[in-house]
Amino acid sequence: MKKILVTGALGQIGTELVPYLRDKYGPENIIASSRRVKDGCEGITGGGPFELLDITNREAVRSVIKKHGVDSVYHLASMLSATGEDNPQALWDVNMNGLINILEEARQQSCSIFFPSSIAVFGPDSPKDKTPQDTVTRPTSIYGVSKISGELLCDYYHKKYGLDIRGLRYPGVISSAAMPGGGTTDYAVHIFYDAIKKGSYTCFLEENSSIDMIYMPDVLEGAVKLMEADPAKLQHRNAFNVSAITVTPKELAAEIKKHIPGFNIDYDIDPVRQAIADSWPNSLDDSAARREWGWDPQYDLKMMTEDMLRELGKKLQ
Template sequence: MRILVTGATGQIGSELTLVLRERYGGDAVIAAGHRKPASAALASSGPFVSLDVANRDALARVIREHGIETVYHLAAVLSATGEQHPQRAWDVNVNGLYNLLELARESGIRQIFYPSSIAVFGPRTPRDRTPQDTVLSPTTMYGVTKVTGELLCDYYAHRFGLDIRGLRYPGIISSETPPGGGTTDYAVEMFYPAVEGKPYTCFVREDTMLPMMFMPDCLQAALDLMEAPGAKLRYRTYNISAMSFTAGELAAEIRKHVPGFRVEYVPDFRQAIADSWPRSIDDSAARTDWGWKPRYGLPEMVVEMLAALSRRRAAGCLYPTG
């Protein structure tokens, strides 16, 4: 199997690429991104190509030259950055996906993974235990592009028989890559000053609750969904979550291990985005259809994050450069 990972230098892509290379071999997994890999492991473990997915000809060339059969399409402009650059968000998130779907239809690509987001929900969506089937009323360009993406994937699956599978990811927490312009970035940022013994200024209120997931669960969910028998899948894109907590609860959990850690809450424009998103997610369809089960809750995630970042600090490389 020849696999292409777009957005391979991003938060999820940089780690998913390594997992796929361990499973299928380094040369079988082509990493593609708009910047060079900052991770030595990513750069040395297999091929990398520079790629803007909004450039159809460049994407077609990569698919053709590498004989791509499966694509993990992770290239995207995220929520906070998308509000600052909405035209670029549409170009990458929608036109890039459309290019891929058209090329998949023409070239016979076997399978596509397309991550959606809780950003597809909005003020008219139930905020607690948000159901699988509900109103999609996003208030951000990122959310609009993700709803559009879900609809495009549905159309190409039904009209042309493409095998496209996706997850509505919550906030993703990882120690390996820096925040990438998302509204849930505070849940990653908070750990860095904590391990340095510094205070943190949080850009959402203390009582802001959002669904979250630790990176190992994020990666496992993608692999499990892609390997699930198609006959068992009732949905093209699944709700998925692992935990929900407030910014204050995260700070309190960190404080159990870092006594005296201080957080000041100074909400900015991202607060309005967070207030439009769910507080918790009903992912029972994923659990029923393909056996989804997260391994990490808040306490386990905090322990792992602090340990990983403490090791990075001791090695003199706390802040990743990706």
């Protein structure tokens, strides 16, 4: 029987991953955890086992894994790209020391791990278009440095200790349940809220900044599909490029305009986030994920936009 610990469970992805896993494996088998509790998260903190857990505290990680007989960890707790640039040391502590705590306890207590990486592992020297699975990865943001280091550490633990660690490089995640947590692609969520509430949006990235995106249902399905894939078919195991939608702010605004004809976008560029975006790929080649474990995202730009406007329309009534 699976006993799954989810770290960082109250973030953008955890808010939807926890209910998805509870539906799939039974609420009693999913232990949601977070460093602190906030208002509006009662569905996660109350719908099954929940633990307050700071992943930088090794003892606490050990004790939660032991207490619940955890055999699998979806390790979501992290600082993201934009907030990380404000405090690189704090990001390193959470993203690297936190990951080492999870890896060490997983090694000692025989757990498998899902580790989400990011397109932030790529940098200005990586090919920009259809960026390959295996290519130059020399990121320039502290977030990217932590993610590529994390990928390498996961590979090391698999090779040295045989730990079953799998992971994806997510592009920007678009979703309606929780707000994004301080990343460079947050505009692609904020734009929907402002389109519905104000009919206009001021974007912090340039109109032609192309970055890949993925809609939450594909995020959830992809994670579980990879964790359940036949290991014999996985040549990479870890750090798979995945993508679904290649889009610029201008193109996303045009799609929204089809539903909200008066919608208007203007631009007030944030140099920090623009520099990060400029260092990332325009689009990704995710053929390794498609080939090795059947990655097959369902949501394109049109379907995602329709669904986001429908879901947020209900939420913001």
